[in-house]
Amino acid sequence: xxxxxxxxxxxxxxxxxxxxxxxxxxxxxxxxxxxxxxxxxxxxxxxxxxxxxxxxxxxxxxxxxxxxxxxxxxxxxxxxxxxxxxxxxxxxxxxxxxxxxxxxxxxxxxxxxxxxxxxxxxxxxxxxxxxxxxxxxxxxxxxxxxxxxxxxxxxxxxxxxxxxxxxxxxxxxxxxxxxxxxxxxxxxxxxxxxxxxxxxxxxxxxxxxxxxxxxxxxxxxxxxxxxxxxxxxxxxxxxxxxxxxxxxxxxxxxxxxxxxxxxxxxxxxxxxxxxxxxxxxxxxxxxxxxxx
Numbered sequence: 001x002x003x004x005x006x007x008x009x010x011x012x013x014x015x016x017x018x019x020x021x022x023x024x025x026x027x028x029x030x031x032x033x034x035x036x037x038x039x040x041x042x043x044x045x046x047x048x049x050x051x052x053x054x055x056x057x058x059x060x061x062x063x064x065x066x067x068x069x070x071x072x073x074x075x076x077x078x079x080x081x082x083x084x085x086x087x088x089x090x091x092x093x094x095x096x097x098x099x100x101x102x103x104x105x106x107x108x109x110x111x112x113x114x115x116x117x118x119x120x121x122x123x124x125x126x127x128x129x130x131x132x133x134x135x136x137x138x139x140x141x142x143x144x145x146x147x148x149x150x151x152x153x154x155x156x157x158x159x160x161x162x163x164x165x166x167x168x169x170x171x172x173x174x175x176x177x178x179x180x181x182x183x184x185x186x187x188x189x190x191x192x193x194x195x196x197x198x199x200x201x202x203x204x205x206x207x208x209x210x211x212x213x214x215x216x217x218x219x220x221x222x223x224x225x226x227x228x229x230x231x232x233x234x235x236x237x238x239x240x241x242x243x244x245x246x247x248x249x250x251x252x253x254x255x256x257x258x259x260x261x262x263x264x265x266x267x268x269x270x271x272x273x274x275x276x277x278x279x280x281x282x283x284x285x286x287x288x289x290x291x292x
Contacts, residue, residue, distance in 0.1 A: 018112065018113070019046050019048075019110060019111060019112070019113055019114055019117065020046065020108070020109070020110035021044055021045050021046030021047065021108075021109065021110075021114075021117075022044070022045055022106035022107060022108055022109065023042055023043065023044040023045075023106070023107055023109045023117065023118070024042070024043050024045075024093065024103045024104050024105065024106050024107070025039045025041070025042055025103070025104040025125050025126075026039065026040055026041035026042065026043055026052075026054070026081060026085075026101070026102075026103055026104075027039050027040065027101070027102050027103070027104065028040045028077075028078075028081075028100060028101055029099075029100040029101075030061075030065060030068075030069065030074075030100075031065070031068075032100075037102065038061075038128060039125055039126045039127070039128070040054060040055045040078060040081075040126060040128065041053060041054035041055060041078065041081065041082070041126060042118050042121075042122060042125055042126065043085050043093060043103065044109065044114050044117055044118050045093060045106075046114055048114075049086075049150070050085060050086055050088075050093075051114035051115060051117075051118055052082045052085050052086060052144075053118045053119075053122060053141075054078040054079070054081065054082050055078060055126055055128055055129050056075070056078075056129075056140075056142050056203075056204060057128075057129055058071050058074065058075075058128075060127075060128045060129075060130070061074075061128055071205075072205070072207050072208075075205055075208055076208070076211065079144065079208070081097060081101060082144055082146065083144070083145075083146045084097060085097075086144075086146040086147070086150070087146065115141075119141075139243030140204060140242060140243030140244055140248075141243065142202055142203050142204065143200050143202035143236060143276075144200060145198070145199050145200045145212055147200070148198060148199070148200040148202070148236050148276065148279075149188060149197075149198040149199075149200075151276050151280070152198045152234060152276070152279060152280050152283055153168055153188060153198070155276075155277075155280030155283075155284065156168065156280070156283065156284055156287060159280075159284045159288070160284065160287070160288055160291060163288060163291040164291065166191065166291040167189050167190060167191050167287050167290055167291045168188060168189060169187065169188050169189065169190050170188075172184045172185060172186045172187075173185055173187055173190065173223075175222060175223055175226055175227060176226065176227075177226055178226060183222055183226075185219040185222050185223055186219055187219050187220065187223055189232070189287060189290075190223070190229070191229075191287075191290035191291065192229075193229060193230060193290065194229050194230045194231075194232055194290050195220060195223040195224065195227070195229040195230070195231055195232070196220075196231070196232035196233065196234065196283075196286075196287065197216045197219055197220055197232075197233060197234070198233075198234045198235070198279075198283070199212050199213060199215075199216040199233060199234070199235045199236075200212065200235070200236045201213065201235055201236060201237050201238065201252060201255075201256045202236050202237070202238050202242065203238075203252065204244060204248055204252070206251045206252050206254070206255035207255070209252050209255045209256050209259075210255050210256075210258075210259055213233075213235070213256065213259040213260065213263070214259065216233055216235075217233075217259070217262075217263055217268070220232075220233060220263075220268060221266070221268075224267070224268075230267070230269065231263075231267065231268040231269070232268065232269045232271065232286060233260075233263065233268055233269070233270050233271065234271040234272075234279055234282070234283045235256070235260070235270065235271070235272050235279075236272075236273065236274070236275075236276060236279050237252075237253065237256060237272055237273070237274045238252055238253075238274065239274035239275060240274075242274075260272070269286070271283055271286060
């Protein structure tokens with residue numbers, strides 16, 4: 001069976017596929033000398049938005065490039081690519097984001113839901129993500145900050161109705177500084193007395209978790225120090241059934257606790273949960289009062 005036929009068979013299992021759209025491979029050139037592009041992710045665009053999954057295991061890349069690849073820098077680049085695509089304003093995604101980052105031609109796909117569609121053929125397209133021979137398949141699926149943010153904000157809209165418009169910021173805000181200048185901050189929740197953002201610590205790499213929290217802290221503290229608003233962070237932590245091993249989860253939790261403890265000491269309210277539904281509920285409990 002050809003790859004195309006195999007793919008159609010796997011995507012066509014559902015009797016009445018509720019989701020359809022187009023998927024595109026995301027390729028990256030890591031070697032300027034060879035000019036070779038490697039698939040590092042997939043973007044699936046559908047009526048309700050866009051689903052992106054990027055490479056998050058790097059053992060095969062390290063075999064190819066050895067020490068020429070700095071893992072943490074690469075992971076941050078992949079996160080930036082995902083965030084850029086999710087926030088892209090146009091209906092049609094660009095063919096490239098830079099000279100070394102490009103998207104393949106769109107192809108039709110349909111299935112049960114966006115995640116299932118990407119999971120159905122992720123390892124066939126992004127071969128660098130395949131488990132090593134003899135290794136167990138990795139059950140862990142990272143949950144990116146842009147995705148969790150969108151999920152929480154959608155949940156707030158459903159629960160708060162028209163009150164949500166009083167606190168949800170659809171665009172980055174311009175905050176006046178004490179020196180008379182302005183700074184742009186990406187804080188999606190703001191009222192007269194509080195400023196809040198949403199982040200995910202559902203990653204395998206503790207350094208990514210630390211940097212994610214640092215970015216959220218920077219935006220919140222800029223607002224708090226220049227406007228007097230109370231900073232609030234809603235953050236998703238990996239659950240016991242996330243697919244992380246016990247040791248991996250411990251490392252992530254230690255990294256998160258260090259940064260979150262410092263934020264709490266500085267006066268930031270931390271809302272944490274290990275399930276999106278729980279995080280939405282806790283965030284709603286705080287922000288409906290701010291909107292009232």
